[in-house]
Amino acid sequence: xxxxxxxxxxxxxxxxxxxxxxxxxxxxxxxxEEIRKKNLLVTGIENIKMAADARLNASQKAExxxxxxxxxxxxxxxxxxxxxxxxxxxxxxxxxxxxxGYHAEEIAKKQKSSEAWSNAGMIxxxxxxxxQDEKRxxxxxxxxxxxxxxxxxxxxxxxxHELYQALCYVKVPGENPMKGILMLRDLESKxxxxxxxxxxxxxxxxxxxxLDRAKSRLIKxxxxxxxxxxxxxxxxxxxxxxxxxxxxxxxxxxCNLKI
Numbered sequence: 001x002x003x004x005x006x007x008x009x010x011x012x013x014x015x016x017x018x019x020x021x022x023x024x025x026x027x028x029x030x031x032x033e034e035i036r037k038k039n040l041l042v043t044g045i046e047n048i049k050m051a052a053d054a055r056l057n058a059s060q061k062a063e064x065x066x067x068x069x070x071x072x073x074x075x076x077x078x079x080x081x082x083x084x085x086x087x088x089x090x091x092x093x094x095x096x097x098x099x100x101g102y103h104a105e106e107i108a109k110k111q112k113s114s115e116a117w118s119n120a121g122m123i124x125x126x127x128x129x130x131x132q133d134e135k136r137x138x139x140x141x142x143x144x145x146x147x148x149x150x151x152x153x154x155x156x157x158x159x160x161h162e163l164y165q166a167l168c169y170v171k172v173p174g175e176n177p178m179k180g181i182l183m184l185r186d187l188e189s190k191x192x193x194x195x196x197x198x199x200x201x202x203x204x205x206x207x208x209x210x211l212d213r214a215k216s217r218l219i220k221x222x223x224x225x226x227x228x229x230x231x232x233x234x235x236x237x238x239x240x241x242x243x244x245x246x247x248x249x250x251x252x253x254x255c256n257l258k259i
Contacts, residue, residue: 104119104120105143124144141172167180188201
């Protein structure tokens with residue numbers, strides 16, 4: 001085959017690929033690649049189940065099989081919820097937070113309460129720190145975020161749900177590393193007396209070695225609630241890092257530490 005003929009065939013093949021949408025540099029493919037990178041698509045629940053099952057021993061597999069059978073035989077929402085709670089507890093005891101959270105989420109879908117969604121969110125939230133690899137961690141993060149959003153939509157007056165949303169963003173900053181911090185500060189302005197927000201701002205100050213800021217916040221907290229154990233323990237940590245050993249004793253007694 002002569003060169004002009006070869007060239008013509010090559011050009012025709014390229015035209016066909018472009019016409020039928022197989023151009024590797026097409027707008028759609030570029031967009032899909034950008035979405036893939038941006039969202040860091042995580043593993044699906046079926047893959048998670050398979051991997052978790054493989055980590056169980058024979059006795060644990062038998063226990064889980066029995067729990068699943070009870071769930072399948074449940075004839076109403078009440079009995080299904082009770083069996084799902086047991087399955088949730090099983091996976092939680094195995095530290096398989098993705099599956100524990102997944103089943104807690106199934107409970108929340110049936111109960112449709114802020115408490116149930118918050119419970120699911122808290123299990124996923126624990127998994128963010130405990131997950132052994134990045135895909136599992138992201139699975140927990142994404143589902144924790146959604147669960148807390150659902151809880152907040154059902155109970156908007158409770159700052160706890162939004163607090164944990166913010167803490168999700170702190171743990172997994174993504175493209176906007178300040179999102180969680182800004183949410184916490186906004187919550188602080190809306191709920192100045194809500195101690196968990198104050199405590200978490202202290203912890204963040206400690207993590208970034210802003211010891212004077214942490215100390216200042218703790219002084220304000222302890223002026224309002226002198227015997228708050230967690231605040232006293234944090235003050236012991238801050239003062240120790242600042243080298244102010246002479247002030248430790250008054251905080252240690254409320255922290256239940258030996259002097």
